[in-house]
Amino acid sequence: MPLELSSEIDLEKLQSEDHNVILRCPFKQCNTRIIKYSPSFIQISVDNAPQTVKATKDELPTIERPTNFYQIDNxxxxxxxxVSRPSSISDDPIIGHDSTVKIDRLLICSECDKGPLGFAGIPTDKEHHHTNLKYFLSCNSTMYEV
Structure with a gap:
């Protein structure tokens, strides 16, 4: 199956045509399946997100400060x-879809341990416990199998 960048695909059109879209690790020697795309993913814009890798087709992924993320609650x-250990990545909270989130951890590929592909945080109105984490996967950090 061909792997595409987020800028090369029309997710709405693919979903309307009943295509399965798989988000994969951007590192060519890995390409592990990260998650199956779902229209239920909430796409949000974040101005103060931590740096993540940016998927590229012909090179190693580069580092960028992304603004578009899928919020995945589970x-x-x-x-x-x-998921990395807890750390003080940023003191600035992130405004998520339904809550304000304090960044607590970074997301990586569990197969090759490379990343970061996004971040995880705990809503400021919840107890600081790992079961309250919300996950934010950068739209540009994965390759899309269509």
């Missing part, structure tokens, strides 16, 4: 994702 929706 870790069990992922097929393969790794």
């Amino acid at each position: 870790v069990w929706d992922f097929d393969n994702i790794g």
